[in-house]
Amino acid sequence: MLRITHVSASCVLLSLLAWTTAIEAQETFADAPNETAKMQAMAARIDALVQARLDREKASAAPLATDGEFIRRAYLDLVGNIPTVAQTRAYLDNDAPDKREQLIAQLLKSPAYPTHLANTWRALVLEPSDDPQRLQNEQGLQRWLRGKFSENVRYDRLVEEFLTATQGSDGPGYFYASQDLKPEMLASETSRIFLGLQLECAQCHDHPFDRWKQHDFWGLAAFFAQLERPANDNIVGLGRFDIVDRNMGEVTIPETDEVVPPAFPGSSANYASFGGTRRQQLAIWMVSRDNPYMPRRAVNWAWAHMMGRGIVHPADDMSPQNLPSHPELLNELTDYFIRSGFDLRLLLQTIAITDTYARSSEAVSDSEAPPELFARMAVKSLTPEQLYDAFLKVGLLKNDVPLMQQDGLRNQFVARLRTASKDRTFFDTGMPQALAVMNGPPVSTATSPETSGLLKALSAPFLTDEQRLNVLFLAAYSRPPNPDELKRYQEFLQQAEPDQQSAALGDVLWVLANSAEFMLNH
Known part of the structure; x- marks a missing residue:
């Protein structure tokens, strides 16, 4: 083996290794017509391997998530925040058969990614x-x-x-x-x-x-x-x-x-x-191609980030004694990652366009499949940072507060909401976290008629209660209210005095923002 004895020569070797890997990746992928076709083929392969394991276990997969569920999930996973009402409406009104793929590609080009x-x-x-x-x-x-x-x-x-x-x-x-x-x-x-x-x-x-x-x-x-x-x-x-x-x-x-x-x-x-x-x-x-650990760890992290748990779980414990739930999937996805030139964005995009990622989080039967089968999407809690930013987004809060003060408020909120577990599917929140959400900023600011940009916009006299409620639900949940919800909240608004309509809308928004549906990524 070539012996290199100078630091500068070692740096050259590092660059040479990366360049050689890129050339090999391009040569290996030369058979596929284009990157999109390769990505779609790998996504289909992921779905096939997950379904094969479900069939062996005689377990049923959940149906695909609704459009509202999917856009909210994709936004939280790829750009870290919930979509706006306008973004949600545009997606719900889009009839294109490949709109999921369009959305994922759009999010990955966003500066928020x-x-x-x-x-x-x-x-x-x-x-x-x-x-x-x-x-x-x-x-x-x-x-x-x-x-x-x-x-x-x-x-x-x-x-x-x-x-x-x-x-x-x-x-x-x-x-x-x-x-x-x-x-x-x-x-x-x-x-x-x-x-x-x-x-x-x-x-x-x-x-x-x-x-x-x-x-x-x-x-x-x-x-x-x-x-x-x-x-x-x-x-x-x-x-x-x-x-x-x-x-x-x-x-x-x-x-x-x-x-x-x-x-x-x-x-x-x-x-x-x-x-x-x-x-x-x-x-x-x-970073050498024959390293058995580094690319597998990256792939397992990407899968855990999108799916809530790794193919090997926990995602940072890939000991030979801790076996993957889908060995063939991990091997093929790792090979795909290497051949793509270690393209992390492409890896996340490939996982995001699968039906496996797009499944509903709801259980389909009383005998629920174990989570390692990925029969349905795992329910993940929002990180404290995501929750803070979601409150700002749902309230359309203006950033009139100086930047340093904004950071201070955000850091204070994050510190109060932080929990010991790094597993987002494990919920160990308690009374301090609940009180921080219920009573503290930014929740109170986002749901107050005096400070909430959303509530101020909904005070327009030409809007009906149904239209106002529709906007609130789209802002918080990325979906319109169901008939029962619409009836219940309409009755609540009708009971309010004329000069208390804005306050009543604020109460509705407060209820939505403090719900599990708002604080969970599902």
Whole structure:
């Protein structure tokens, strides 16, 4: 194998590997007529594999979701917020047979898509914090991620750049600083994030239930053993987190003097043959086509993001002992991802146009199929950030508040609504969260006739109660009210005094905004 001994040469090799992978991907996809046909063929294959498992289990799939359910779901999953009334009406009135595909393509071109993905990945990479300084420092990583997703940078290149970051306020430097540059912490987190491996249990002893040994953990940690902050680094308060790769520094097994050399987990590849700094050596192995973990973890994350749970569950525990529910699906989707040139946006788009993703979340029988069969869409709670933004959207609130104050209000709301679980299908909210939604801003602001732009617009005298209720339901639920709902709320509005009509509409909006249907992605 070619031996490269200079850092600059190692960077060249990283670029060469990515370029070679792109050429191979193009050659492999040359048989398909175009990208759309390839995507549609893969989507059909996904549906076939999921249905085959349902047939084997003698389980019934749920019917397709209604148009209102689908547009709301797609908006929340791909751009992080609910659609407007106008957007919902346009979709409901669209009779095109491929309108689902049109919607998904439109959302993925929206500037809100990279912003939402950056929010999602920042939460994946960093532990949540309520500290104002930490929240400010996280914005550098947020901007960096948004830039990469906006450009649709190849996923393998994103991983490589993340692992080899050295300096700058806009980048992953804060991730390294948040882990105090400790090799064991960086090994644990990077293996979880990018490989889907939970190696931390092997830190103090061999893993009791998995293949990983103590030397596997510390061999990975050794790739981060030569990092330090610059000696003259006195600008931490300005949000810069520069990193220097030294040519010295080792790790030892705890409570021993045994030095552990760098080693790739589950691989016998010789790290030294790659050349460059240790982190560059790790990056070369991480993004190589024969890495068995990185692309599968990315595919499993994308599936979990769209479907509520991974093909391997939990999505960041892809141990050989934790078997996938659909092995063939995971293998074929991973191969598709690699051959597409590690195109994360295309991967999300492919999953989003499947019938599997478009299924209703309602149970179809008393003997409900287990969630790992994906017979129906999982019900997911909105993240605190999504819920805050949905309140702003449903109330058509003007952003007259200064930006810094907006961020403060948002951060305060998010902190109160944050829960311990990262599983969006697990609901562990309690009284503090309920009170924050029922009584605090932005809910009160969104449902007050004095501040809600939506309620002010509905005060026009030429509108009927039925038209007003129709708008409220479209704004909150992306669907019109059913006959029973329409009758019940019409009667409520008719009981209000003439000068209390706006307040009564605000009460209706408050009820809708505090309902499970509003606060869940279904």
